[in-house]
Amino acid sequence: ETGVTQSPTHLIKTRGQQVTLRCSSQSGHNTVSWYQQALGQGPQFIFQYYREEENGRGNFPPRFSGLQFPNYSSELNVNALELDDSALYLCASSLVGALNSPLHFGNGTRLTVT
Amino acid sequence: DQQVKQNSPSLSVQEGRISILNCDYTNSMFDYFLWYKKYPAEGPTFLISISSIKDKNEDGRFTVFLNKSAKHLSLHIVPSQPGDSAVYFCAASLALNRDDKIIFGKGTRLHILP
Numbered sequence: 001e002t003g004v005t006q007s008p009t010h011l012i013k014t015r016g017q018q019v020t021l022r023c024s025s026q027s028g029h030n031t032v033s034w035y036q037q038a039l040g041q042g043p044q045f046i047f048q049y050y051r052e053e054e055n056g057r058g059n060f061p062p063r064f065s066g067l068q069f070p071n072y073s074s075e076l077n078v079n080a081l082e083l084d085d086s087a088l089y090l091c092a093s094s095l096v097g098a099l100n101s102p103l104h105f106g107n108g109t110r111l112t113v114t
Numbered sequence: 115d116q117q118v119k120q121n122s123p124s125l126s127v128q129e130g131r132i133s134i135l136n137c138d139y140t141n142s143m144f145d146y147f148l149w150y151k152k153y154p155a156e157g158p159t160f161l162i163s164i165s166s167i168k169d170k171n172e173d174g175r176f177t178v179f180l181n182k183s184a185k186h187l188s189l190h191i192v193p194s195q196p197g198d199s200a201v202y203f204c205a206a207s208l209a210l211n212r213d214d215k216i217i218f219g220k221g222t223r224l225h226i227l228p
Contacts, residue, residue: 044218102160108157
């Protein structure tokens with residue numbers, strides 16, 4: 001069973017730039033969720049993708065967008081980066097239809113915006 | 115507005131003793147609660163969960179207790195082992211919300227002392 005993998009592991013960007021983070025979901029899972037974990041905070045829900053469409057969104061501005069591909073992998077795109085976007089970005093996969101299927105997280109991408 | 119609160123940023127417990135991690139929530143609509151464990155440089159790992167129709171769930175050394183009237187849950191680890199040293203996140207969700215929007219607390223760092 002292949003777990004959730006994320007790339008890259010670390011990234012440094014400049015304010016105003018755009019970034020794309022990638023995630024491969026665990027085999028057998030059909031949904032992908034993205035979370036942002038700022039320093040000293042718990043993970044915060046950004047959005048979820050199911051059947052290649054956004055299926056729920058947290059309190060994040062439209063410059064945070066995503067994609068899900070037919071193989072259930074996913075991308076998180078952030079435009080016009082701000083200093084406060086510096087955080088650990090976590091991808092998690094799960095199986096829709098499995099009641100209370102817990103999320104399986106990847107190890108995250110550490111984004112630093114300077 | 116923190117809907118899930120972990121008021122102890124850190125906790126130190128002697129190896130072999132019981133570790134008790136506490137969590138409070140404000141939203142009475144939450145009906146599913148989870149605990150995740152996180153090691154440095156890794157993503158959160160699901161530990162144990164409890165539905166709001168129960169008041170206790172046990173899995174090996176880990177037991178979660180839910181007090182709905184007090185909007186409080188706790189995780190008991192007994193006996194505590196060195197490998198239990200990690201950050202523990204309490205989380206809650208609405209089972210009817212199938213968008214995997216889980217609300218996390220800020221976490222409690224558990225140190226198991228030799």
